[in-house]
Amino acid sequence: MEKAxxxxxxxxxxxxxxxxxxxxxxxxxxxSPQVLxxxxxxxxxxxxxxxxxxxxxxxxxxxxxxxxxxxESPTAGEIFFNKTPISQLKGSGLKTYxxxxxxIFQDPYQSLNPHLSIAETVLEPLxxxxxxxxxxxxxxxxxxxxxxxxxPGEAFFNRYPHQLSGGQRQRVAIARAIVLEPxxxxxxxxxxxxxATIAIQLxxxxxxxxxxxxxxxxxxxxxxxxxxxxCDRIAVIHDGHIVEVNTADNIIRHxxxxxxxxxxxxxxxxxxxx
Amino acid sequence: xxxxxxxxxxxxxxxxxxxxxxxxxxxxxxxxxQSLGFVGESGCGKTTIGMALMGLLPENAVILGGHIRFQGxxxxxLTETQWQTVRGAKIAMIFQAxxxxxxxxxxxxxxxxxxxxxxxxxxxxxxxxxxMKELFxxxxxxxxxxxxxxxxxxxxxxxxAIIAMALACDxxxxxxxxxxTALDVIVQDQILREIxxxxxxxxxxxVFISHDIAVVASVCERICVMYAGxxxxxxxxxxxxxxxxxxxxxxxxxxxxSLDNLNDIRVPDMKESPDQxxxxxxxxxxxxxxxxxxxxxxxxxxxxxxxxxxxFCCNPDMIRRGHGKS
Numbered sequence: 001m002e003k004a005x006x007x008x009x010x011x012x013x014x015x016x017x018x019x020x021x022x023x024x025x026x027x028x029x030x031x032s033p034q035v036l037x038x039x040x041x042x043x044x045x046x047x048x049x050x051x052x053x054x055x056x057x058x059x060x061x062x063x064x065x066x067x068x069x070x071x072e073s074p075t076a077g078e079i080f081f082n083k084t085p086i087s088q089l090k091g092s093g094l095k096t097y098x099x100x101x102x103x104i105f106q107d108p109y110q111s112l113n114p115h116l117s118i119a120e121t122v123l124e125p126l127x128x129x130x131x132x133x134x135x136x137x138x139x140x141x142x143x144x145x146x147x148x149x150x151x152p153g154e155a156f157f158n159r160y161p162h163q164l165s166g167g168q169r170q171r172v173a174i175a176r177a178i179v180l181e182p183x184x185x186x187x188x189x190x191x192x193x194x195x196a197t198i199a200i201q202l203x204x205x206x207x208x209x210x211x212x213x214x215x216x217x218x219x220x221x222x223x224x225x226x227x228x229x230x231c232d233r234i235a236v237i238h239d240g241h242i243v244e245v246n247t248a249d250n251i252i253r254h255x256x257x258x259x260x261x262x263x264x265x266x267x268x269x270x271x272x273x274x
Numbered sequence: 275x276x277x278x279x280x281x282x283x284x285x286x287x288x289x290x291x292x293x294x295x296x297x298x299x300x301x302x303x304x305x306x307x308q309s310l311g312f313v314g315e316s317g318c319g320k321t322t323i324g325m326a327l328m329g330l331l332p333e334n335a336v337i338l339g340g341h342i343r344f345q346g347x348x349x350x351x352l353t354e355t356q357w358q359t360v361r362g363a364k365i366a367m368i369f370q371a372x373x374x375x376x377x378x379x380x381x382x383x384x385x386x387x388x389x390x391x392x393x394x395x396x397x398x399x400x401x402x403x404x405x406m407k408e409l410f411x412x413x414x415x416x417x418x419x420x421x422x423x424x425x426x427x428x429x430x431x432x433x434x435a436i437i438a439m440a441l442a443c444d445x446x447x448x449x450x451x452x453x454x455t456a457l458d459v460i461v462q463d464q465i466l467r468e469i470x471x472x473x474x475x476x477x478x479x480x481v482f483i484s485h486d487i488a489v490v491a492s493v494c495e496r497i498c499v500m501y502a503g504x505x506x507x508x509x510x511x512x513x514x515x516x517x518x519x520x521x522x523x524x525x526x527x528x529x530x531x532s533l534d535n536l537n538d539i540r541v542p543d544m545k546e547s548p549d550q551x552x553x554x555x556x557x558x559x560x561x562x563x564x565x566x567x568x569x570x571x572x573x574x575x576x577x578x579x580x581x582x583x584x585x586f587c588c589n590p591d592m593i594r595r596g597h598g599k600s
Contacts, residue, residue, distance in 0.1 A: 056458040056459060056460050056461075057429070057457075057458040057461075166316070195315040195316055195485055196315075196485075196486075196487070196526060196529045196530045196531070197315065197525060197526065197529045197542050198315075199529070199531075200529040200530075200531065200539065200541050200542070201541055201542070204541045222458050222459050223459070223531070224533060225531040225532045225533050226531050228531075228533070229531050229539065252533060262460070263459065263460070264533065265463075266459050266460050266462070266463035267459060267532065267533050268459075268462070268463075268486065268488030268489050268491075268492060268532060269488055269532035269533055269534045270488060270491055270515050270532060270534060
């Protein structure tokens with residue numbers, strides 16, 4: 001087992017993070033009951049690690065991802081990135097943080113702007129962050145498209161999302177995420193909408209990117225087999241609580257929490273045909 | 275006589291660029307009480323087959339040839355009025371998006387009653403009430419939730435209600451098109467058990483369509499693997515998954531991540547899918563096939579491996595020999 005908990009190597013740390021959403025107000029009583037999406041969770045991810053977060057719908061796994069890229073702020077607790085607290089970041093501090101942390105969303109049919117060409121989509125982060133000159137930006141975009149397997153990059157420049165397949169769209173989403181060379185990527189179910197033959201190619205791509213750029217990845221999924229394939233360590237989340245954290249192999253071979261055992265039991269496989 | 279017998283069925287879509295052959299010369303049979311799974315990737319034509327069996331093909335679809343014989347009747351030649359006596363009553367469908375398949379402004383029990391009354395207008399009130407209770411029991415929804423609206427149900431309960439609706443008129447054939455795709459693994463497991471239980475209890479024929487090979491493996495006795503509009507391999511679940519012969523089936527199995535095949539994962543080198551606008555006899559998988567040698571220009575043929583197991587390939591020696599353990 002890798003020593004993931006040696007303090008100096010920790011990139012992302014969540015300390016007793018709670019996230020509550022107010023549900024609809026009751027008409028007469030005026031009280032608004034709260035839904036606890038995350039209930040005081042602790043999590044630390046080491047530099048260069050691929051960390052898996054596994055759970056079923058409504059377990060809080062996507063909320064965790066959204067908190068880490070600061071699309072949401074925690075109700076209580078603190079999130080540290082390189083030992084700096086991030087939950088109160090505003091203005092230029094937040095903008096700098098967003099250049100280091102990027103997200104890949106689940107649905108490649110909805111996460112790309114249909115009005116932007118592929119070049120514009122991947123260029124936008126560079127323009128927002130004011131990196132390079134127009135010429136070097138274009139060069140960077142071509143290079144990034146090549147990296148994600150959309151080559152030659154120029155051929156995709158003037159195409160629009162509707163002209164691409166689901167797998168190609170997700171590659172564009174990955175290109176948009178890595179063009180700023182972030183230190184940390186949150187991938188939220190990046191392949192759950194895609195066919196198996198396409199999914200496995202994207203996993204390979206994410207692995208290559210991680211190796212090349214030395215990125216740290218949080219991989220969110222409900223598929224334990226995918227998490228085991230991709231990740232160094234896996235955390236199992238249930239009802240807003242992290243119930244178990246261990247190395248990927250140990251989680252599958254020696255699950256301790258009853259919920260983990262249940263998740264393993266319901267994974268589709270070929271046990272019927274053995 | 276088979277419950278369902280599909281013979282040389284071809285279906286095309288009229289597009290701006292010409293005719294796109296979505297289903298090409300398909301044949302299969304299904305007996306009463308049996309389950310048959312169709313597995314393949316997006317665009318392989320599996321949903322088009324399901325829609326053809328329900329008489330729900332979109333307007334630009336054309337049945338180019340072949341027959342769909344169901345209880346002796348050729349469905350391919352029915353008019354819309356004739357379809358209305360078949361659809362829902364003899365053949366029913368479990369749709370993919372349980373979230374959208376129910377009417378949001380109508381209580382769930384009213385929607386299911388509607389299906390029964392449409393096909394049995396003379397049914398008495400007590401018979402109807404008995405049937406409703408029976409249906410909700412069958413899919414494990416408590417009777418006190420019958421009058422709820424769809425938004426009061428969880429995703430899994432909605433899918434159960436859809437199953438109850440499909441069973442309402444006691445059909446002889448059920449078509450399930452990706453019934454668990456939008457659900458998470460735990461609910462998926464429950465719904466798959468539900469479908470199997472119900473199918474065994476009612477002895478209904480089941481056509482089960484999914485892109486997820488492990489899901490198909492867990493439900494169906496017989497499997498058809500589809501690629502680019504054609505069936506490329508068919509056999510019992512054990513034959514197809516334990517001893518896959520067609521190179522495409524092997525590619526599919528090798529790229530599927532499950533907890534029990536992790537060491538056999540191979541990342542495929544898939545090219546762009548073939549152009550289905552072109553009418554050709556040549557193998558459609560040749561461009562991505564790892565074993566294609568001298569296949570170019572040749573037409574694949576059905577090769578028997580056992581009485582139930584066969585594959586559609588240009589290379590009979592390789593298919594019969596198998597590739598060793600996959």
